[in-house]
Amino acid sequence: MAALELEVVDLGKRFGDFVALQGVSTKVAAGSFHALLGENGAGKSTLVKCIVGYQMPDEGAILVDRREREIRHPADADALGLGMVYQHFTLAPGLSVLENLVLARPRLPAVLDWAAERARLEAFLDTAPLHVPLDAPVATLAAGQKQKAEILKQLYLDRRFLILDEPTSVLTPQEADEVLGLLHGLTRAGRLSVLMISHKFREVEAFCDEVTVLRRGRYVGRGGVAELGRERMAALMMGSEALPEPPARAARVPGVTRLRVADLAVHDDKGVAAVAGMGFDVRAGEIVGLAGVSGNGQRELVEALLGQRAVAAGVLEVDGAAYRGSRAEIDRAGLASLPEEPLKNACVPQMSVADNLALRSFDRPPQTRLGWLRRGTIRARGRELIAAFQVRTPGPDAPIAALSGGNVQRAVLARELAQPRALLIVANPVFGLDFASAAAIHQRLMAARNAGAAVLLVSEDLDEILALADRVLVISGGRIVHETTPAAADRHTLGRHMAAH
Amino acid sequence: MSADVDLWAVPLAVFAGAIRAGSPFLFVSLGECLTERGGRINLGLEGALVMGAMSAYGGAVLSGSPWLGLLAAIVAGGLLGLLHGLICSLPRVNDIAVGIGLMLLGIGLAFFLGKPFIQPRAPGLPAFELGAWSSNPLVREALRINVLFPLGLAACALMHLALTRTRWGLALRCVGDSQDTARALGLPILRLRLSATALGGALAGIGGASLSLFYPGSWNEGLSSGQGLMAVALVVFARWQPWRCLYAALLFGGAGALGPALQAAGVTGAYHLFNAAPYVLTLALMAFASERTGAPGELRLSR
Known part of the structure; x- marks a missing residue:
């Protein structure tokens, strides 16, 4: 043949x-x-x-x-x-x-x-x-x-x-x-x-x-x-579009430990250990890249960090205090998150863009007064964020499910970064985005780091991790199997650790 | 009667019950198993079962032949199963909701059409008198195996072979496991599902016939005790394997005979509790056997 x-x-x-x-x-x-x-x-x-x-x-x-x-x-x-x-x-x-x-x-x-x-x-x-x-x-x-x-x-x-x-x-x-x-x-x-x-x-x-x-x-x-x-x-x-500038990394010494994970165990949907004996720190002013092949416990880890999944055992601390992802704890930690598949994991698909943008803050003034939501304020704030983060949407009242993947991602990022944050947890933040959108998101992550935020970047794209991270961890079989810096890392070694169970 | 004879009678009665009351469980769970291997859940099999019971009884009364009654049950159950498959093939239709609708339709239709058959006696299906050698009436009764039970064994074997050794079975399992894969292969998804749901309905119809033409062998509105619904739990317990449906059906049939057997043996306390044994068993199985290994991938609650 x-x-x-x-x-x-x-x-x-x-x-x-x-x-x-x-x-x-x-x-x-x-x-x-x-x-x-x-x-x-x-x-x-x-x-x-x-x-x-x-x-x-x-x-x-x-x-x-x-x-x-x-x-x-x-x-x-x-x-x-x-x-x-x-x-x-x-x-x-x-x-x-x-x-x-x-x-x-x-x-x-x-x-x-x-x-x-x-x-x-x-x-x-x-x-x-x-x-x-x-x-x-x-x-x-x-x-x-x-x-x-x-x-x-x-x-x-x-x-x-x-x-x-x-x-x-x-x-x-x-x-x-x-x-x-x-x-x-x-x-x-x-x-x-x-x-x-x-x-x-x-x-x-x-x-x-x-x-x-x-x-x-x-x-x-x-x-x-x-x-x-x-x-x-x-x-x-x-084409003629200018290649976006690579994000500028400000020289800075990592500060205090913001997120601490030790001996963490998390189970998957079937009750099998997906994460076991996991331990790492993320400090203020650094991006920690977590590299690995999909299905090695990243999803379960991120869900546990965001309070979407129960922690089976181990330590999960933010700023030295136990953390289980309640709303009060999220506020205290100043945590922002961009999980993978944000439409599914971070949005209510049939609710409007403006309402989704308000999910973190809808029950506080000025969006709420005397226990009543103020629709006008919520919409106005939605408009501002849509403009500031260049979310392409038919309007603030369109259901967020009607937006393209990249714009859902921008909308979630707008909500999460609307105020300065101390701790960012992001998973595959630019999956499926074009160069320009990806570069814009990378800029924002780097800017947050430069401003002193602790950033955990979980990604299946090694290039993304090597470009952004200050430290690189490799996850395989639900535990950290390797640690290096982008400067010292070589693909072959990283790949070998990614494949090791 | 002395006490030791009584206690000896209990396991015998449970054995007899396992086969006698297990037969409807066997057919309806095989029907549900086949339906679910194609990726659909048919709660309407309860309706197909009751409709089958009525059709079998009515058919036997009218024609004078229990075999023609059985045929009527197969046709009636098959039609209800086919209807389920057809409605569920429409876009955005939820098979659970359709199943509940068809269950109510089947039961209602059976009660409506079955009114004239409550009084007359229908000729029952024959049984094999395997206990003819014994002089003990309990043994003779226990070894009276109805003709549908060996038919159920054959259906089990046939379904196992069809699922594993034929193109149709392999294609059906593929449709039930991953519709996208089936589409990529160009398999006739609708036709495969319709054949499975129709055959599943027909099997449930036979289950109904075993209720009205053998045990208890009459037609009335309280004939079914939810065997069609419990079949869903049975199939989960059986891990979607025909042979394991047989074991599960025998277990449920035996559990159902426990109450009457204990009563006959003189243990009258907690009679209703023992009567509830099959339902307790259903709950226990659902609680402890809910691990989903072997489940067809297309089975899901929302569609």
Whole structure:
């Protein structure tokens, strides 16, 4: 089976008045590893959805091995040998890998002969470059193994052109390198062409041959990765917008310990220990970066720090006093928080933007008088914060669920940083945001630190942590396994600790 | 009767009850199990059970054949199950609420249509007299195995094989576990779910038939004691495995026979307490077996 060549010519797609794609043309050579770059909303997802048949382009053509093809439905893409690995996993978690792969194969007989299916799959695995335990339920696999199983499924289905949508976002750097290396090997062997949506320049530089860059739905450039270089790729993605200044770090000596965690244990939803024997301090005027692969206890830790989850055992202190996240304690600590998925974790989705902005302070003067809420004051204050933090919303009365992810994030940050704070707890604060929004949030975090706040930054993005943190901690298996400084850190060592259990 | 004979009779009666009263539990929990493996909860199986009981009895009275009555129960239960599947396939419909609605509909419809069948006697389903060798009437009674029980064993085996060894079963489990995955694979989600809910309803209908055509073997409005609702707890306890549904049904049936058996043995104190054994058991199981391993991923309260 040989790799496919794919070409799109003048592809266009509109949703109502919104132009998602216009006049996009590019080509992925057979057996090449091609990166698709662009900021949020640049049209990357729309483009690949058109290729695999989830959406129909309004204009333009798709050529597979130089023949124009009509791809109306995912089944059409299947038949041509085009496959896609999604950002979220598409294996049924309760079924085993074997069951998932068998169910995906075409022309499955009505009565299953498991012995024959297993033999067939094992014969295929002998020729495949990656291995996954077949009989374990998918839910019990690590993220890297799930990702490998997804890719294995595509190969088992004889896909010869594979689209990957940010495939490494849930992997350690080692796992990412392993998976991308295997795919790279398949492209070199001429078995597969790959089109990868990515925002990690490191991976693009290490594995990709060529890039195509989109901006606001239009094609803006294409070229060899080596010729373009990182600066030029970023410039193409950003266009004429000025690159935001990196946040300025004021030189300062960390002050008193604000947050102290010692021997902390927190259980997950099933009552299994997600955090155990956790200990660290965060002092005034420093950003402590907590790095790790998703699912190693970060979520449970942050929920416990914010009072959303019970502490099973151990010490959790703010300014030397026990802390359990009651409203009075939050006020006394001067705590601000930006949890991950803020719409779910820090907002009431159907309440208005103004009401959500008032959640921390609605029951105090001037927003409350004699026990009655003053709607006018709440709205006026909402307007001020919306302007100050550039939240793009139809108005203060729109339900906050109607806002885009980046604007929800800005709104929550506006609420949390409306007054100076002494302690900030933020988790993946710029996940899914474009360069400009991300830079603005990073500026504010750094400004809070420079003003003397203690900041705990929990993030799955190592680049973010290395850029912002004064100290770096690595979390793995629910405990701190490594501590370093950004200056002394190297990715390989960090990755090794992230993967260690 | 001497005291030692009385005590010896209690386990025998519990064994008999496990099979006799366990049969409706077995069918309705298999029905719920199948429905839930497809990712839907059908509380309306209580309605399908009562409707099945009425249809079986009415069908047997009218046709003179208990087998035609059984067929009527299968059809009636299956239709109610199908209706549940169809309504739940509409967007933004909550399957719990629909289930409660269908439960009330099924019970109400059965009472309304069943009025004329309260008086007449229907021919009952036959039983295997495995205790014919014994001269003890208690033993003979305990070993009188109704014909539906082996049918239930067969249904158990068939469902186990269908879920694990057929394309349909694998696809249904996938639909029940992750709808997104099923959609990505292009599986016919609606058709798979409808087949599971309709078959589930039909099984609950058979459960009803075993109430009206075997034990207690009559039709009246107090016939069901909530077996259709308790099936939901049974299935959780059975970890969504057909064979474990069998054990759970026997356990519940046996618990249900405890009260009458103790009364027959002369232990009359706390009679009502022992009668409540199945419900206490339900509560205890829900409280202690609520770990959700093996649960189909699509089962959830809000949709």
